[in-house]
Amino acid sequence: xxxxxxxxxxxxxxxxxxxxxxxxxxxxxxxxxxxxxxxxxxxxxxxxxxxxxxxxxxxxxxxxxxxxxxxxxxxxxxxxxxxxxxxxxxxxxxxxxxxxxxxxxxxxxxxxxxxxxxxxxxxxxxxxxxxxxxxxxxxxxxxxxxxxxxxxxxxxxxxxxxxxxxxxxxxxxxxxxxxxxxxxxxxxxxxxxxxxxxxxxxxxxxxxxxxxxxxxxxxxxxxxxxxxxxxxxxxxxxxxxxxxxxxxxxxxxxxxxxxxxxxxxxxxxxxxxxxxxxxxxxxxxxxxxxxxxxxxxxxxxxxxxxxxxxxxxxxxxxxxxxxxxxxxxxxxxxxxxxxxxxxxxxxxxxxxxxxxxxxxxxxxxxxxxxxxxxxxxxxxxxxxxxxxxxxxxxxxxxxxx
Numbered sequence: 001x002x003x004x005x006x007x008x009x010x011x012x013x014x015x016x017x018x019x020x021x022x023x024x025x026x027x028x029x030x031x032x033x034x035x036x037x038x039x040x041x042x043x044x045x046x047x048x049x050x051x052x053x054x055x056x057x058x059x060x061x062x063x064x065x066x067x068x069x070x071x072x073x074x075x076x077x078x079x080x081x082x083x084x085x086x087x088x089x090x091x092x093x094x095x096x097x098x099x100x101x102x103x104x105x106x107x108x109x110x111x112x113x114x115x116x117x118x119x120x121x122x123x124x125x126x127x128x129x130x131x132x133x134x135x136x137x138x139x140x141x142x143x144x145x146x147x148x149x150x151x152x153x154x155x156x157x158x159x160x161x162x163x164x165x166x167x168x169x170x171x172x173x174x175x176x177x178x179x180x181x182x183x184x185x186x187x188x189x190x191x192x193x194x195x196x197x198x199x200x201x202x203x204x205x206x207x208x209x210x211x212x213x214x215x216x217x218x219x220x221x222x223x224x225x226x227x228x229x230x231x232x233x234x235x236x237x238x239x240x241x242x243x244x245x246x247x248x249x250x251x252x253x254x255x256x257x258x259x260x261x262x263x264x265x266x267x268x269x270x271x272x273x274x275x276x277x278x279x280x281x282x283x284x285x286x287x288x289x290x291x292x293x294x295x296x297x298x299x300x301x302x303x304x305x306x307x308x309x310x311x312x313x314x315x316x317x318x319x320x321x322x323x324x325x326x327x328x329x330x331x332x333x334x335x336x337x338x339x340x341x342x343x344x345x346x347x348x349x350x351x352x353x354x355x356x357x358x359x360x361x362x363x364x365x366x367x368x369x370x371x372x373x374x375x376x377x378x379x380x381x382x383x384x385x386x387x388x389x390x391x392x393x394x395x396x397x398x399x400x401x
Contacts (some may be wrong), residue, residue: 009297012263012367013248013337028100029287093118108161109323110318111311113244118307125239125381130390136401138393142228143383145202146396147195152208155180158245158315158370166252168356169208172359173223175374178203183311184243186308187374195225195395199379202370206299207372209344212281212362213351222343227336229388230303231325236334239384242374243309249368250300253356257364258284265353265364268343269293283350283361288348295344297368303337306330335390340369 090269150172153164157180158167164180172178177190180288182203209218229237249263257264259276266275267289277287289295302319304327312318322333327334347352357366386393394400 003089011300013300020329021211026242027058032236039045052148089165091225107312108159108315109313110125111243112308112400113241113243113310114306121239121241121377124377125385128385129333131382131386131398133390133392134399135385137399139391140228140393141234141386141388141391141393142226142329143398144199144227145195145200145225145394147193147204147223147225148196149173149223150178151174152217152219153179153200156205157203158181158247158311169207169368170356171208172203172205173220175201175203175372178205180373184372184374187372189240197379199376200225201374203374203377204329204340204369205359206340206342207355207367207371209346210354210356210359211346211349211351212354213349218344218346218353220342222341224341226339226341227383227388228339229391230300230337231322231334233325234334234389234391235325237389238335239380240335240373240375241305241310242336242375242377242380243310244305245315245366246301246373247315248299248340249337249366251366251368253365254361254366255363256283256285256308259287261365263365263367264342265297265367266297267293267348268296268344277348279347279348282350283352283362286348286352288350293347295346295348296400297340297344297364297367299340299342299367301340301369301371303335304328304331305333305335307333338371338385 014109073189099115111239152169152171154167154169154171155178156167157178158183160180161183162181166180174193175182175187175190176192177186187201191198193201195202202225204223210216211218215247227240253263255261255263259280264276264285265276265287267287268275268291269289274290275287275292278290279288281288287295291312302321304320304322309318318331320328322328322334352362353363355364355366357368383394383398384394386398392399
């Protein structure tokens with residue numbers, strides 16, 4: 001996939017304070033780097049631990065029928081899952097957990113982490129020694145996963161768990177098994193993925209983009225997930241806990257996205273060009289790209305976690321953005337910050353596009369992303385320590401040279 005040009009709009013979810021260094025998202029502006037040919041991925045698959053409890057803790061749980069931005073059909077859990085489109089082969093169906101509504105599904109709300117399991121991961125992380133760094137490795141503290149579109153469903157296992165068809169259409173990436181009933185256990189049991197490395201069992205999803213003229217979906221051809229530091233100091237850096245649920249952006253936002261607006265799609269390519277497009281759609285909300293540029297979007301997630309909960313009633317309160325290169329006392333655990341870098345095979349049209357989260361307003365302001373994190377623990381620990389803690393640039397498998 002290609003990288004955005006210099007001067008692109010700020011990402012949705014970017015921390016609010018001014019920064020005295022080039023922002024983390026500007027690291028995307030660099031020459032295209034191919035993964036070193038012939039690089040053999042040695043993935044040590046450790047015994048996985050599920051980091052979630054079966055019952056909610058903390059304030060009274062929010063239920064799926066009052067989740068903002070997601071309508072729930074009156075038929076409740078027995079509702080049809082709706083249409084499913086997929087780029088996967090038939091083997092996926094056999095590897096997908098049952099969608100039977102009788103399955104036990106965790107409630108939304110304050111989901112506590114298994115503290116014993118988290119302590120075990122932290123102890124293993126702290127015991128790791130850093131892998132020697134070869135010459136020529138860059139100093140951008142990050143590693144990544146590159147994923148392909150897996151399937152599309154009107155499901156959301158974070159906001160509307162156990163309610164198939166309760167959401168607008170989502171495009172899923174990574175774990176092939178995900179549906180409305182998916183739990184952390186399922187992500188560990190059904191590990192077929194469209195991501196590299198295969199040690200990433202996570203699921204990532206975004207609202208489906210549609211062509212306004214044809215009504216057909218436009219699925220991304222590039223979906224890169226960066227795990228990185230947004231701070232200038234990596235002291236105290238911890239790995240990501242398994243089972244963490246994250247949302248960036250706001251599916252209820254309904255604001256125009258004209259040229260130069262915050263949260264718009266933009267045009268990315270190599271060489272000079274206008275990131276806002278050479279023209280706009282008839283409603284002004286979508287760029288029309290010139291040359292070889294195509295539509296892109298960036299979503300930025302927070303980097304500080306409360307250390308107690310894998311989710312919260314609004315799916316955001318358990319994580320926050322750090323400030324002045326530190327995490328606040330309320331959210332003291334410094335975790336890798338996810339960044340979605342999304343590339344679409346579209347250059348823009350006069351008719352424009354719309355997101356499944358806002359088919360009427362047809363702006364880009366409702367763009368959002370969800371992540372249900374699940375990695376091979378040994379791999380997450382290793383990549384965090386080598387790449388982020390010591391501030392070195394890594395690709396999908398290790399140091400990038």
